[in-house]
Amino acid sequence: MSTPGRGLHGHVLDTLGPAITAGEYPPGSVLRTDELAQRFDVSRSVMREAVRVLESMHLVESRRRVGVTVQPKTAWNVYDPQVIRWRLEGADRPHQLRSLTVLRSAIEPVAAGLAAKHATAEQCAELTECALGMVANSRGHQLEGYLIHDMAFHRVILTASGNEMFARLGDVVAEVLAGRTHHEVMFEDPDPAAVTLHVQVAEAVREGDAARAEELTREITVGALQELDILAP
Amino acid sequence: MSTPGRGLHGHVLDTLGPAITAGEYPPGSVLRTDELAQRFDVSRSVMREAVRVLESMHLVESRRRVGVTVQPKTAWNVYDPQVIRWRLEGADRPHQLRSLTVLRSAIEPVAAGLAAKHATAEQCAELTECALGMVANSRGHQLEGYLIHDMAFHRVILTASGNEMFARLGDVVAEVLAGRTHHEVMFEDPDPAAVTLHVQVAEAVREGDAARAEELTREITVGALQELDILAP
DNA sequence: TGTGACGAATAAGTCTGACTTTTTATGGCT
DNA sequence: AGCCATAAAAAGTCAGACTTATTCGTCACA
Numbered sequence: 007m008s009t010p011g012r013g014l015h016g017h018v019l020d021t022l023g024p025a026i027t028a029g030e031y032p033p034g035s036v037l038r039t040d041e042l043a044q045r046f047d048v049s050r051s052v053m054r055e056a057v058r059v060l061e062s063m064h065l066v067e068s069r070r071r072v073g074v075t076v077q078p079k080t081a082w083n084v085y086d087p088q089v090i091r092w093r094l095e096g097a098d099r100p101h102q103l104r105s106l107t108v109l110r111s112a113i114e115p116v117a118a119g120l121a122a123k124h125a126t127a128e129q130c131a132e133l134t135e136c137a138l139g140m141v142a143n144s145r146g147h148q149l150e151g152y153l154i155h156d157m158a159f160h161r162v163i164l165t166a167s168g169n170e171m172f173a174r175l176g177d178v179v180a181e182v183l184a185g186r187t188h189h190e191v192m193f194e195d196p197d198p199a200a201v202t203l204h205v206q207v208a209e210a211v212r213e214g215d216a217a218r219a220e221e222l223t224r225e226i227t228v229g230a231l232q233e234l235d236i237l238a239p
Numbered sequence: 240m241s242t243p244g245r246g247l248h249g250h251v252l253d254t255l256g257p258a259i260t261a262g263e264y265p266p267g268s269v270l271r272t273d274e275l276a277q278r279f280d281v282s283r284s285v286m287r288e289a290v291r292v293l294e295s296m297h298l299v300e301s302r303r304r305v306g307v308t309v310q311p312k313t314a315w316n317v318y319d320p321q322v323i324r325w326r327l328e329g330a331d332r333p334h335q336l337r338s339l340t341v342l343r344s345a346i347e348p349v350a351a352g353l354a355a356k357h358a359t360a361e362q363c364a365e366l367t368e369c370a371l372g373m374v375a376n377s378r379g380h381q382l383e384g385y386l387i388h389d390m391a392f393h394r395v396i397l398t399a400s401g402n403e404m405f406a407r408l409g410d411v412v413a414e415v416l417a418g419r420t421h422h423e424v425m426f427e428d429p430d431p432a433a434v435t436l437h438v439q440v441a442e443a444v445r446e447g448d449a450a451r452a453e454e455l456t457r458e459i460t461v462g463a464l465q466e467l468d469i470l471a472p
Numbered sequence: 473t474g475t476g477a478c479g480a481a482t483a484a485g486t487c488t489g490a491c492t493t494t495t496t497a498t499g500g501c502t
Numbered sequence: 503a504g505c506c507a508t509a510a511a512a513a514g515t516c517a518g519a520c521t522t523a524t525t526c527g528t529c530a531c532a
Contacts, residue, residue: 013514015291039484049516051284054485055291058248062292062321070484071524084407085318088295108353109404116345171342174317246485272513282487287514303513304495 018046018056019088026065026076027089028096033078037066042074063089087177094181099189104234106182111227113172114163114179119220121166122211129166130212136162137208144201152196153187159204163223166211186233200229247281251289254279259298259309260322261329266311270299275307296322320410327414332422337467339415344460346405347396347412352453354399355444362399363445369395370441377434385429386420392437396456399444419466433462 022042025031043053057074060066064081066074083089084105093102125133139155160183161176186192203226210219231237255275258264276286290307293299297314301307316322317338326335358366372388393416394409419425436459443452464470 015514051287051517052515054284055288058288059291059295062295062319068484069524070522071482071526073483079403080406083319084403086295086316105402105404108349108402112349112405113342113345116341120341169338169341170312170317171338172345173313248485271511284486284488301513302495303493304497304511306512 014048014052015055015059018042018048018053019059021046022056022060023063023065023088024092024096026060027082027092028098031076033076035076036073037076038073039068065089090178091181094185099185103182103185103190104236106178107227107230107234108236109175110179110182111224111231113175114160114227115220115224117164117167117169117172118207118211118223119216120168120172121163122214122216122219124168125166125211129162130208133159133162133166133208133211137205140196140201140204144198145195147195149187149192149195153183156204157183159208163207163211197229200226203229247285248288248292251275251279251281251286252292255289255293256298256321257325257329259293260315260325261331264309266309268309269306270309271306272301298322323411324414327418332418336415336418337469339411340460340463340467341469342408343412343415344457344464346408347393347460348453348457350397350400350402350405351440351444351456352449353401353405354396355447355449355452357401358399358444362395363441366392366395366399366441366444370438373429373434373437377431378428380428382420382425382428386416389437390416392441396440396444430462433459436462 031037039050039053039057042057043050046053057066057068060074061068063083063086064077065083066076068074090102090106093099121129136155136159140152140159143149143151143155157180160179164176164179165173167173203222207219207222207226210216210222228237264270272283272286272290275290276283279286290299290301293307294301296316296319297310298316299307299309323335323339326332354362369388369392373385373392376382376384376388390413393412397409397412398406400406436455440452440455440459443449443455461470
């Protein structure tokens, strides 16, 4: 999924990025470019390029005569897909998963409402196809097949919304869904009610019923929140 | 607001970034590092660092024997605050503003609902203070004073939600609000109804009434959508 | 005793030039 | 026409020397 091995600096990032986002270096920690270059056995130029990238994510800040200081979490570019991936891989995973699920619960219903207005015929067809695929894989422990169609379904919704900001969350949502199936233990077949909801969302979008698409999607995301015990009693 | 002059590579970014996000180089255009270094009168090392940053934003991709190719808009990290700023400065401004306003309409109501549950006493006080500041500056063309309190209000809401992803949108929302006052012509005093809504949101949060806070905030964002003529007739 | 200025130490920043590696294009061959 | 060897092009990497900004310690002076 990621793009490993795009040069030496990429390898450095794949090590340093996860380490920082996992909190291995507490905020305020000071690293030195030369020392890091030695540690990773790369030249300073390569190390500097890696530091620049981390700096653009606001994971670190580089200051003369001081060094490379690790930034507090509040400064991080938490929407950077690379940062999200690193955090999902590491110790911060549960917390990150909750944040993203709350984000989904805000975005996806609105996106579905917009999709009902803007989706092309092709996108509607794709959506229906995904929903049918989910139904077909909803019983008998075919979790992998179910997941593929689930991810595609949500990606189409987000894309069809016509909003570039929503569309860009397709990868993130896919990763959250994948995580639920792969990491979080999912013994049983998916909730039949959820499957039905997806089919109904596809219907609503096809019929251009924005309000219904939004409300149904809200129910889906509420389910996702409940799975993580995020809800008011 | 931005951080200019963090070295030569920063200057290069301040020129190349806006140029690319403004669409001056069509997707697929190929640049060469050496040529760029000459054009900006910097060394190749500096140029390479700049390219690495642009690459981490997925604005360009660097490939051996080919060069630095400009990526299509769909690949960009549209949530990167730097990218957002560049686009707001350039020709893409109207489009970017609409995207962000739609995003706000999805996020802020949910954030307000969460804020009603999680806001500390201090945050509630701050919120009320902001709302009062808005009222005090709502008449007599005190647009600047109004803006400051408006920005602070929304930032507190997003922070008080307790969700880091929401909190990180504080800067973006502030920039959208500032843009409305500074760039888009805002002749008249703000809509009195909007001012009242803000006061009521502060009330609802203080009382812990999540549903009401969410609904009232939704009304605020609907108003913002209407200002940009984004709505179904 | 406190304060300010000067200077030394330090780590990032910059530049240059040589070399390596990968990928594409070319051109000759079957 | 298809294929393989070769050359060329551009990014990638490295090493070393030099520059510059910032911080910290010291010492003189008030």
